[in-house]
Amino acid sequence: MGAGIVGTATSWHLRRRGYAVVLVDPSVASAVPQASNQRCLNGSTASLGVLMGHAFRRSSGRGWRLRQRSMALWPEWVVQLDDPTSPLSLQTPLVQLASSDEDAERMRQLAEARPHAGLRFLDEQTLTPAPHPWPRPGHGALLSERDGRVDPLGLLRALRRAFDTEGGATQATRVEHLQRSDAARGGRWQVITAEGDRFNVDAVVICSALGSSQLLEPLGHHRPMEAVLGQVLDLKLPNPQPGWTGWPAVLTCGGINLIPHGDQQLWLGATVEPGTVADSSLVSAMTTLNNQAPSWLREAERIGQWQGLRARPQGRPAPLLETLEPGLILASGHYRNGVLLAPASAEWVGQQIDASILTGP
Ligand SMILES: Cc1cc2nc3c(=O)[nH]c(=O)nc-3n(C[C@H](O)[C@H](O)[C@H](O)COP(=O)(O)OP(=O)(O)OC[C@H]3O[C@@H](n4cnc5c(N)ncnc54)[C@H](O)[C@@H]3O)c2cc1C
Structure with a gap:
């Protein structure tokens, strides 16, 4: 849920790992803008797409590790995402x-x-x-x-193209609610869209930035932003x-x-x-x-x-990377570093899903 850089990067990464992925966001109905010129x-x-990982002052802790991992992944990501139709460079x-x-x-x-x-x-x-x-x-x-830096709009275009090429699916709608489901219905979670459509999935990954809290609150998870x-x-x-x-x-x-x-x-x-x-x-x-x-x-x-x-x-360090319940994964609240941390966040989500598949429903 959420097709900003974090959600699109995560979707691409999961698709490459062989998962069936549906990326849901009203914004996927339109092309990524050529330039950031709206209000x-x-x-x-x-975003400006600045990647300041190596010059980070601290040299321990989660923030440091995420930065280190992202900076190690960025050169590989750029090579994999660069394409004549969506050029990308560091x-x-x-x-x-x-x-x-x-x-x-x-x-x-x-x-x-x-x-x-x-x-x-x-x-x-x-x-x-x-x-x-x-x-x-x-x-x-x-x-x-x-x-x-990496050009954030170029990155978003390249991620969308790569996700599409890998066979990823998109749905241009807003997620209204999430409901716990049971395996008999074909997945742990039911996603209910603004149009009232429902679909069942094994896992939901919430990457909807400021829109994340209101999806979580009815489920009893208080993550204000x-x-x-x-x-x-x-x-x-x-x-x-x-x-x-x-x-x-x-x-x-x-x-x-x-x-x-x-x-x-x-x-x-x-x-x-x-x-x-x-x-x-x-x-x-x-x-x-x-x-x-x-x-x-x-x-x-x-x-x-x-x-x-x-x-x-609020009250927690950015970003929020948490498995809140089986199949309910939050990768959001990246505050000032969502572009920088997108590769490490996507990788972390992949590890959570791999682990949940191993442990079963
Ligand atoms: C001016 C500015 C400069 C910045 N510069 C940098 C920088 O230099 N380097 C850096 O690393 N970071 C920078 N950042 C921060 C970075 O842009 C963010 O951390 C990052 O873009 C967050 O990405 P995201 O995918 O989590 O969220 P977003 O890009 O905000 O995307 C969230 C998406 O979720 C969707 N959504 C919301 N609710 C729902 C719902 N219910 N159902 C479906 N979809 C939903 C929205 O439509 C939206 O598309 C900057 C930010 C700003 C504003």
């Missing part, structure tokens, strides 16, 4: 600018501890001058050679410029990503705003990068803007 989107179609590297001397020291230590992961500290003096100068907080930067809105800008440089020489795929400054695309464009985002109502003053603050925006950036023309909602679990 309010779900998490996946609004865009690297990622550079994080240090915001203070303390921040720089933490980055330096991280780079020293993980040279094998492609991390390197760049002293301020060694930062390459580019035709479009980077913002320069003045404390150096962390280069992560294997982090970067809050919406956290993100705004993104598409900017065009003031004058024709000589490309993006010297720029990484993603440059991060004070938590804001600068992502060059085309010859003269740049995505800037995203804001982190609890709730569902966008605050326009945060967009202005974002464009100045805390007064560190170079003049070419301040002069750039705003040619596009969109916003989307992230699902943040």
Whole structure:
């Protein structure tokens, strides 16, 4: 349930493992948009697709393990998903600018501890001058050679195509309820759609982000989530410029990503705003990068803007990966990292289903 990146990735993964999969979401009725240019989107179609796995500060715990696993799977996934009709690539590297001397020291230590992961500290003096100068907080930067981004819309298209090619089925409707069923009816769970249709399945996998809680509540599983809105800008440089020489795929400054695309464009985002109502003053603050925006950036023309909602679990760490009952699997609440964590989440769901098949009804 849910055809965002998490649900579509999971469906493809399960289909490849030989399971009969039906992906249910009203959004599968329409093609994935060519560009994120509408006002309010779900998490996946609004995402920037940044993959920051190796430069993650912690080096233990579930979040760390999921990131590590996803970053190991991403190169294989991209090779398997890339197709002339839905091209996909990993865009690297990622550079994080240090915001203070303390921040720089933490980055330096991280780079020293993980040279094998492609991390390197760049002293301020060694930062390459580019035709479009980077913002320069003045404390150096962390280069992560294997982090970067994947185009989220391209990914969604590639996942849909691959799922379809593998014989996966889709149903363009909303799931209204889930009911426990018995094996005699042909599955543990009954799925009831908005049109009142019912079908029985052995397992349901809930990947419906903010729509997950209301499916679970009637079953006695309280998993509240809050919406956290993100705004993104598409900017065009003031004058024709000589490309993006010297720029990484993603440059991060004070938590804001600068992502060059085309010859003269740049995505800037995203804001982190609890709730569902966008605050326009945060967009202005974002464009100045805390007064560190170079003049070419301040002069750039705003040619596009969109916003989307992230699902943040309340009182529990993101994401929610849980088998709540036999055949009732939750893979949701990925908050700020659903694209990054999609491969590891899909793999985790596959392991849960394999285990439930082994243990039987
Ligand atoms: C502006 C912005 C920037 C972001 N940048 C990044 C980034 O750089 N890197 C990163 O890793 N993450 C990023 N994220 C977060 C990431 O986009 C999300 O974590 C991820 O997209 C969540 O995917 P999802 O499939 O769980 O949910 P969604 O993409 O929200 O999809 C949920 C789907 O469930 C469907 N659904 C809901 N209820 C039902 C129901 N009852 N029946 C059937 N279907 C249902 C909806 O129609 C929807 O299609 C960003 C998010 C935003 C908003």
